[in-house]
Amino acid sequence: xxxxxxxxxxxxxxxxxxxxxxxxxxxxxxxxxxxxxxxxxxxxxxxxxxxxxxxxxxxxxxxxxxxxxxxxxxxxxxxxxxxxxxxxxxxxxxxxxxxxxxxxxxxxxxxxxxxxxxxxxxxxxxxxxxxxxxxxxxxxxxxxxxxxxxxxxxxxxxxxxxxxxxxxxxxxxxxxxxxxxxxxxxxxxxxxxxxxxxxxxxxxxxxxxxxxxxxxxxxxxxxxxxxxxxxxxxxxxxxxxxxxxxxxxxxxxxxxxxxxxxxxxxxxxxxxxxxxxxxxxxxxxxxxxxxxxxxxxxxxxxxxxxxxxxxxxxxxxxxxxxxxxxxxxxxxxxxxxxxxxxxxxxxxxxxxxxxxxxxxxxxxxxxxxxxxxxxxxxxxxxxxxxxxxxxxxxxxxxxxxxxxxxxxxxxxxxxxxxxxxxxxxxxxxxxxxxxxxxxxxxxxxxxxxxxxxxxxxxxxxxxxxxxxxxxxxxxxxxxxxxxxxxxxxxxxxxxxxxxxxxxxxxxxxxxxxxxxxxxxxxxxxxxxxxxxxxxxxxxxxxxxxxxxxxxxxxxxxxxxxxxxxxxxxxxxxxxxxxxxxxxxxxxxxxxxxxxxxxxxxxxxxxxxxxxxxxxxxxxxxxxxxxxxx
Numbered sequence: 274x275x276x277x278x279x280x281x282x283x284x285x286x287x288x289x290x291x292x293x294x295x296x297x298x299x300x301x302x303x304x305x306x307x308x309x310x311x312x313x314x315x316x317x318x319x320x321x322x323x324x325x326x327x328x329x330x331x332x333x334x335x336x337x338x339x340x341x342x343x344x345x346x347x348x349x350x351x352x353x354x355x356x357x358x359x360x361x362x363x364x365x366x367x368x369x370x371x372x373x374x375x376x377x378x379x380x381x382x383x384x385x386x387x388x389x390x391x392x393x394x395x396x397x398x399x400x401x402x403x404x405x406x407x408x409x410x411x412x413x414x415x416x417x418x419x420x421x422x423x424x425x426x427x428x429x430x431x432x433x434x435x436x437x438x439x440x441x442x443x444x445x446x447x448x449x450x451x452x453x454x455x456x457x458x459x460x461x462x463x464x465x466x467x468x469x470x471x472x473x474x475x476x477x478x479x480x481x482x483x484x485x486x487x488x489x490x491x492x493x494x495x496x497x498x499x500x501x502x503x504x505x506x507x508x509x510x511x512x513x514x515x516x517x518x519x520x521x522x523x524x525x526x527x528x529x530x531x532x533x534x535x536x537x538x539x540x541x542x543x544x545x546x547x548x549x550x551x552x553x554x555x556x557x558x559x560x561x562x563x564x565x566x567x568x569x570x571x572x573x574x575x576x577x578x579x580x581x582x583x584x585x586x587x588x589x590x591x592x593x594x595x596x597x598x599x600x601x602x603x604x605x606x607x608x609x610x611x612x613x614x615x616x617x618x619x620x621x622x623x624x625x626x627x628x629x630x631x632x633x634x635x636x637x638x639x640x641x642x643x644x645x646x647x648x649x650x651x652x653x654x655x656x657x658x659x660x661x662x663x664x665x666x667x668x669x670x671x672x673x674x675x676x677x678x679x680x681x682x683x684x685x686x687x688x689x690x691x692x693x694x695x696x697x698x699x700x701x702x703x704x705x706x707x708x709x710x711x712x713x714x715x716x717x718x719x720x721x722x723x724x725x726x727x728x729x730x731x732x733x734x735x736x737x738x739x740x741x742x743x744x745x746x747x748x749x750x751x752x753x754x755x756x757x758x759x760x761x762x763x764x765x766x767x768x769x770x771x772x773x774x775x776x777x778x779x780x781x782x783x784x785x786x787x788x789x790x791x792x793x794x795x796x797x798x799x800x801x802x803x804x805x806x807x808x809x810x811x812x813x814x815x816x817x818x819x820x821x822x823x824x825x826x827x828x829x830x831x832x833x834x835x836x837x838x839x840x841x842x843x844x845x846x847x848x849x850x851x852x853x854x855x856x857x858x859x860x861x862x863x864x865x866x867x868x869x870x871x872x873x874x875x876x877x878x879x880x881x882x883x884x885x886x887x888x889x890x891x892x893x894x895x896x897x898x899x900x901x902x
Contacts, residue, residue: 292606300606303613304430311390312383320435322375325368327439331446333361335584339450342579384428391423394616403622404686409646412618417491419612426608433601440598444591447584454577455566461559475543476604482536489525489532496522621688624706631708633804633835634697636660636683641692643678652678654858655692662804665828666837667846669876670855676839677718679855680809683837685709714803718810720794722785724777727754727763728770731796753799756826758819759792788819795823799830806831808838817842824848843880852876 292300308316340357399406399416406412451458496518499505509515563581566573573581636659643653653675660666668676681687683694685701694701701709723729728736728750736746750770754760766772766783774793776782785793791811798806806827824845827836838845846852847866854862854869854876862869862876869876 292603292610296610297603297606300609300613301430301602304427304605304609305434307390307394308387308427308431311387315380315383315387316431316434318375318379319431320438322368322372323435324438324442326372327442329361329365329368331443333365335447335450335580337361338584339577339580342577387427388424391427395420395423398616398618401624402618402620403688404681405646406620414488415611415615418487418608419615421487422608423612426605426612429601430605430609433598433605436594436598440591440595444595447591451581451584454581455563455573458559458562458581461562471543471546475540475547476600478536478539478543480604480607482532482540485532486529489529493522493525496525622685622706625702626705628703628705628708629699631696631699631704631712633712634662636694636696636805636835637698638679638683638694639692641679641682641694642690643682643687644690651690652858653682656855656858656860657692658853658860658863660805660835660837662835663833664835665831665848665850666835667849667852668837668839668855669841669843669846669852669879674855675858676855677809678858680715680807680837680839684713684715684807712803713805713807714798714801715807715809716794716798716811720791720811722774722790722793724773724775724779724782726768726771726773727766727783727793730774730793731770731800733797749800750796753796756799756830757792757796758823758826759789759796762789762792788816792823795827798827803834805835805837808836808840810839810841817844821845843876843883846880 305316337358341354395416402412406416499509499518500515505514509518560582563573563578567578638659639657641653641656642651644651656675656679658666668679670676678687682689685706696704696709696712726736728746731750731753732746737743747770751760754763754770762785763770763772767781773779773782774785776784795808795811798808808827820840820842821844824838824840825848827838828848838849840846849866852862852864852866852869853860854874856875862872862874864872870880871877
């Protein structure tokens with residue numbers, strides 16, 4: 274294996290739950306870098322304010338107590354003590370005001386910028402990766418984990434950093450105070466260091482527990498969607514699927530309980546050990562020693578003993594907090610590893626910024642092969658075909674024959690395993706990715722209707738807001754609606770083409786039937802001017818006559834454009850200049866409809882059987898009309 278191959282990141286590889294110190298530092302600095310780029314002053318101001326508060330807490334706490342005890346013991350001037358306390362009060366109020374202004378005004382804005390920056394990075398990367406990544410469970414799991422954790426983890430890293438500075442100052446200041454009284458007291462304060470590995474072990478267990486539960490939480494969320502999304506509403510009421518999903522939800526709950534029991538005892542034991550080391554061994558041990566040194570040995574004064582009783586717990590707490598905080602950076606690094614491996618993944622299909630600009634032309638596929646990840650055999654076995662400019666091409670064949678896979682390769686959503694696809698003789702990868710995809714206007718069987726206005730759904734972009742541009746867009750949308758057959762339905766909506774579709778965000782949004790939604794999706798073709806139109810079974814919800822009429826409109830509107838369409842209703846293939854029959858990932862027949870019928874092969878057999886089934890329907894039905902076309 275080459276060095277390059279070894280170093281290439283694979284997001285589907287399982288990451289270890291142990292990271293070297295260098296990687297821990299790199300991951301945390303990586304996240305801090307994202308924060309700094311999104312809100313440059315946020316880290317500095319946050320750390321300074323938190324450090325200032327730690328300074329105030331020390332001087333108004335343990336140090337003030339020692340000053341008061343020493344002052345009273347030495348008979349000092351009360352005015353000096355009053356000035357000191359008054360100064361601390363003023364500083365306290367000032368810093369508190371600055372903190373509130375920061376958290377109520379500056380921080381929310383900066384946090385919003387950070388959240389937007391992280392989401393933009395994630396969305397941009399997910400848009401850039403090849404379509405096969407969505408079909409890879411390991412990669413998709415990593416994406417979901419990154420989405421769920423990224424924002425909270427960014428703030429957790431920042432808060433750990435600010436605590437680190439404050440804890441270091443408080444620890445050093447209080448430790449020096451205890452050292453000045455009796456150096457042996459430092460031994461008690463150092464005990465939490467000895468149990469720091471316990472906290473690290475506890476965080477590791479928590480990380481593993483979270484990973485195990487998160488997978489089950491996704492399943493529970495999926496079940497929840499089944500009960501509230503309209504896509505499943507009919508099946509949930511008319512079948513036993515609701516009982517099945519409720520049963521699965523119950524099993525999920527039982528499995529979560531099992532995971533909690535699996536990790537719970539170990540977590541409780543480790544937490545208990547940490548608490549005992551802090552509250553019993555350290556604090557009570559130091560207090561007993563201070564009392565002994567005061568009452569028996571006489572080496573510590575009463576005033577200093579009071580300071581010790583007040584401060585030793587603070588030193589131990591700061592030390593324990595420091596250890597816990599340092600370990601938390603390791604925990605952060607584990608989660609950031611998911612984010613980094615996702616964002617640093619190099620897509621197999623890359624933008625070639627120096628490539629040729631695709632503008633349409635003859636498309637040639639030669640010996641194209643493709644295999645889905647994890648599959649044992651190829652889906653496409655050496656597909657070769659030619660599409661001339663302006664030609665109308667029909668891809669036909671049984672389900673699973675490779676038609677849709679070939680279309681996705683044509684759109685450069687997948688990368689061919691072998692073979693080539695060229696446009697005017699230039700290989701696909703020698704073009705800029707954006708220009709290649711910009712040549713095509715696809716409408717898929719599994720099209721999407723967005724929670725936007727009708728016009729935005731058709732234009733697949735915002736409406737232009739300048740008067741001339743908006744008027745042109747409205748004329749374009751109106752023409753597209755007329756040609757797709759959706760005009761009358763849209764004009765009956767409350768706001769016409771400005772009506773919002775779906776009720777995701779608008780209670781008065783319009784909900785379309787399957788056929789109506791397909792017409793809206795097909796309107797996108799009529800509103801576009803891309804040289805090549807791709808139709809991957811986009812008319813399955815239309816009746817045969819409506820489908821045939823729409824295809825006729827499509828062919829008329831696309832007289833000067835190339836059209837590649839997939840349809841199981843072979844009557845539509847009559848309108849094509851050339852038909853390619855796919856079987857088992859191969860092109861087994863090609864030619865015009867008449868040529869293939871004269872050959873009497875598989876295509877002719879399929880067409881006759883489909884026509885025969887329509888002739889058996891009652892006279893005058895839409896299906897019979899389709900056969901007569």
